[in-house]
Amino acid sequence: MRRVAVVGAGMTPFAEHFALGIGDLLPMAFAECAASVDKGLRVADIDAAWFGALRTTDGSGILAESLGLAELPVTHIENSCATGNDAVRNALYAIASGAVDVALVIGADKLRETAQKDMLREWESMTRHRAWDYELGLFAPAGYALHVNRYLHESHATREHLAMVAVKNHRHGARNPKVRLPFEITMEQALQAPMVADPFRVYDCAPQSDGAAALVLAAEEVVDRYTDAPVWVRGVGLGLDSVMLQHRPDLTTFPATVRAARRAFTMAGLGPGDIDVAEVHDYFTGIELMSYEDLGFAERFEGYKLLETGATAVGGALPVNPSGGLKTKGHPPGATGIAQCVELFEQLRGTAVNQVDGARIGLAHNLGGPTSVSAITILEGPGR
Amino acid sequence: MRRVAVVGAGMTPFAEHFALGIGDLLPMAFAECAASVDKGLRVADIDAAWFGALRTTDGSGILAESLGLAELPVTHIENSCATGNDAVRNALYAIASGAVDVALVIGADKLRETAQKDMLREWESMTRHRAWDYELGLFAPAGYALHVNRYLHESHATREHLAMVAVKNHRHGARNPKVRLPFEITMEQALQAPMVADPFRVYDCAPQSDGAAALVLAAEEVVDRYTDAPVWVRGVGLGLDSVMLQHRPDLTTFPATVRAARRAFTMAGLGPGDIDVAEVHDYFTGIELMSYEDLGFAERFEGYKLLETGATAVGGALPVNPSGGLKTKGHPPGATGIAQCVELFEQLRGTAVNQVDGARIGLAHNLGGPTSVSAITILEGPGR
Numbered sequence: 001m002r003r004v005a006v007v008g009a010g011m012t013p014f015a016e017h018f019a020l021g022i023g024d025l026l027p028m029a030f031a032e033c034a035a036s037v038d039k040g041l042r043v044a045d046i047d048a049a050w051f052g053a054l055r056t057t058d059g060s061g062i063l064a065e066s067l068g069l070a071e072l073p074v075t076h077i078e079n080s081c082a083t084g085n086d087a088v089r090n091a092l093y094a095i096a097s098g099a100v101d102v103a104l105v106i107g108a109d110k111l112r113e114t115a116q117k118d119m120l121r122e123w124e125s126m127t128r129h130r131a132w133d134y135e136l137g138l139f140a141p142a143g144y145a146l147h148v149n150r151y152l153h154e155s156h157a158t159r160e161h162l163a164m165v166a167v168k169n170h171r172h173g174a175r176n177p178k179v180r181l182p183f184e185i186t187m188e189q190a191l192q193a194p195m196v197a198d199p200f201r202v203y204d205c206a207p208q209s210d211g212a213a214a215l216v217l218a219a220e221e222v223v224d225r226y227t228d229a230p231v232w233v234r235g236v237g238l239g240l241d242s243v244m245l246q247h248r249p250d251l252t253t254f255p256a257t258v259r260a261a262r263r264a265f266t267m268a269g270l271g272p273g274d275i276d277v278a279e280v281h282d283y284f285t286g287i288e289l290m291s292y293e294d295l296g297f298a299e300r301f302e303g304y305k306l307l308e309t310g311a312t313a314v315g316g317a318l319p320v321n322p323s324g325g326l327k328t329k330g331h332p333p334g335a336t337g338i339a340q341c342v343e344l345f346e347q348l349r350g351t352a353v354n355q356v357d358g359a360r361i362g363l364a365h366n367l368g369g370p371t372s373v374s375a376i377t378i379l380e381g382p383g384r
Numbered sequence: 385m386r387r388v389a390v391v392g393a394g395m396t397p398f399a400e401h402f403a404l405g406i407g408d409l410l411p412m413a414f415a416e417c418a419a420s421v422d423k424g425l426r427v428a429d430i431d432a433a434w435f436g437a438l439r440t441t442d443g444s445g446i447l448a449e450s451l452g453l454a455e456l457p458v459t460h461i462e463n464s465c466a467t468g469n470d471a472v473r474n475a476l477y478a479i480a481s482g483a484v485d486v487a488l489v490i491g492a493d494k495l496r497e498t499a500q501k502d503m504l505r506e507w508e509s510m511t512r513h514r515a516w517d518y519e520l521g522l523f524a525p526a527g528y529a530l531h532v533n534r535y536l537h538e539s540h541a542t543r544e545h546l547a548m549v550a551v552k553n554h555r556h557g558a559r560n561p562k563v564r565l566p567f568e569i570t571m572e573q574a575l576q577a578p579m580v581a582d583p584f585r586v587y588d589c590a591p592q593s594d595g596a597a598a599l600v601l602a603a604e605e606v607v608d609r610y611t612d613a614p615v616w617v618r619g620v621g622l623g624l625d626s627v628m629l630q631h632r633p634d635l636t637t638f639p640a641t642v643r644a645a646r647r648a649f650t651m652a653g654l655g656p657g658d659i660d661v662a663e664v665h666d667y668f669t670g671i672e673l674m675s676y677e678d679l680g681f682a683e684r685f686e687g688y689k690l691l692e693t694g695a696t697a698v699g700g701a702l703p704v705n706p707s708g709g710l711k712t713k714g715h716p717p718g719a720t721g722i723a724q725c726v727e728l729f730e731q732l733r734g735t736a737v738n739q740v741d742g743a744r745i746g747l748a749h750n751l752g753g754p755t756s757v758s759a760i761t762i763l764e765g766p767g768r
């Protein structure tokens with residue numbers, strides 16, 4: 001399999017873009033991405049695109065049309081909250097096969113628009129098994145809360161550890177101009193905020209945002225045309241699990257993440273100890289905490305220690321969500337995983353807002369569907 | 385790029401499956417597909433799946449769950465009416481890259497269900513540019529009718545040639561137990577049927593059906609485990625075009641098809657003259673006629689001659705839609721392109737209902753979105 005590198009990356013702010021449609025956000029992300037390509041990108045060089053979106057927003061054609069690239073072959077990828085990193089995976093396979101030399105991976109979703117909010121509700125009902133899950137109210141906060149409540153019951157972790165995730169990611173996000181909630185919060189604010197779905201209070205939940213993000217991937221044979229500082233895609237992995245909760249023997253782990261991580265690490269020839277920086281799917285604070293263990297960053301039920309020691313804060317041994325995470329950016333699913341890779345691209349090239357010193361290998365992680373799908377990308381920077 | 389073969393293929397009848405959901409249709413198609421694998425298929429051998437569906441019907445997880453394969457990594461592919469053959473394309477890239485040895489390509493849609501029909505209308509509005517197309521009434525029959533009317537105006541083709549497509553495909557479909565409309569029609573019936581959208585009368589239009597179809601693809605290194613009569617994937621191609629009609633300089637050709645065909649033929653190292661049998665996207669009769677030219681089977685404006693000489697009927701030089709086509713099967717978009725490949729798998733192995741004598745190379749063609757995306761797969765049989 002020939003090697004594939006990220007040679008450009010860009011994103012819009014994740015925000016309430018009331019006045020902008022998908023067709024506006026896509027060119028914004030693409031423009032920043034193209035501008036980041038060190039030696040320049042000719043759009044005619046792009047052989048094919050993979051477009052991540054929660055659902056068909058205007059068909060794959062609108063991507064090509066909004067970018068002025070009506071001849072570009074575009075595939076729409078949808079994989080719930082893991083859409084972004086699965087789009088990276090599919091583009092990587094196409095390049096690795098030799099069929100494509102340069103690929104655009106781009107994603108966008110617009111959740112704040114009223115019409116889209118109605119669609120979101122419909123989508124929520126469709127991604128859950130109609131037999132009973134959704135009728136019982138298991139939309140995202142409630143479904144995840146079941147897992148995190150059980151986790152808090154079985155482990156030594158407490159609500160204070162959930163709050164520590166929120167405080168950390170808000171501290172990171174406060175310096176990132178791309179996030180929707182760019183402010184710090186205190187432990188007290190987190191612990192006393194209004195309840196959403198026990199144990200999640202307001203600051204345990206990510207906001208709803210609109211946004212787009214884009215990457216340019218290139219085959220090893222042509223990387224030199226675009227940059228002398230490529231970020232190599234070392235591994236990709238997709239993992240699934242049962243949709244229905246009655247098929248889950250253990251609520252305190254997400255097998256989808258475990259499977260995706262095993263595949264990505266195997267492909268990369270790396271292990272959790274090799275990761276210098278990670279963007280982890282903190283749609284809810286407890287999911288970041290539990291994912292430390294599923295990703296192999298901590299032993300079972302010991303994830304909270306990474307928070308107590310500050311290991312996962314910028315300045316610690318394994319900074320997690322230096323971008324501010326979904327917690328402060330929000331979560332337009334088609335864009336989220338790609339935006340994680342945008343942050344890693346900058347981290348691994350030494351240009352991030354909250355730069356992790358010496359970061360060489362990064363990991364991006366999505367979990368969704370509701371908790372039945374995970375996609376992971378492992379990137380390696382040029383070394384500095 | 386290592387070679388990839390189809391080693392199994394199966395489908396449900398395309399019909400009004402009022403009592404069956406997506407979760408029922410998927411295992412039916414998979415069971416027939418698995419049973420068609422000559423030396424047997426162990427489901428544990430499947431490394432990953434690509435699931436084609438018009439829209440998220442129950443999330444990719446439900447595919448794995450309905451097949452009892454909760455650990456199977458599944459990517460949901462959506463590309464309008466070209467979804468099926470684009471799912472084949474993405475699975476092929478994954479195998480060709482070396483990342484996957486055995487892949488399931490499966491697709492399903494359920495259009496007859498009332499709720500889905502509401503969703504279909506919403507989806508129609510979303511795949512057209514919101515600026516004006518849909519508000520002007522350019523849903524599928526009307527949009528395609530603009531093209532075909534202009535084509536009839538500029539060429540020597542007539543409404544009788546459209547009717548000849550319908551009569552031919554109904555003659556083929558009458559013998560195929562998988563089609564929804566298994567009866568023959570006369571020229572008079574076709575020409576005197578009620579008008580839908582001028583020039584399309586009822587028999588110029590495909591019916592709405594529910595259905596699922598599945599393929600098993602395998603890398604050349606492992607093909608022998610499954611069959612001694614593999615059907616090789618020689619070429620895949622995806623082509624796009626502007627979504628909006630005002631960007632089309634010529635309504636009498638579909639550039640998306642021309643681009644997809646160029647890519648697929650180039651990859652295959654073959655040309656239109658090498659094709660022995662084809663399944664062409666006859667969502668409307670005029671689209672099959674126009675596609676003869678876009679696919680290179682006929683010179684510009686001379687497609688009608690293939691109908692007059694009977695070349696595209698079974699028994700002719702280049703039989704098109706021996707299955708009965710979308711015209712008699714209907715068009716559940718996630719399944720349609722995959723079902724075309726199911727027909728070709730049987731044709732190229734000599735087991736089809738309307739067998740084309742000596743068929744060695746086949747082509748499957750989708751066009752949609754509304755006319756802005758095309759996906760093509762070229763298959764080569766084992767020779768007999």
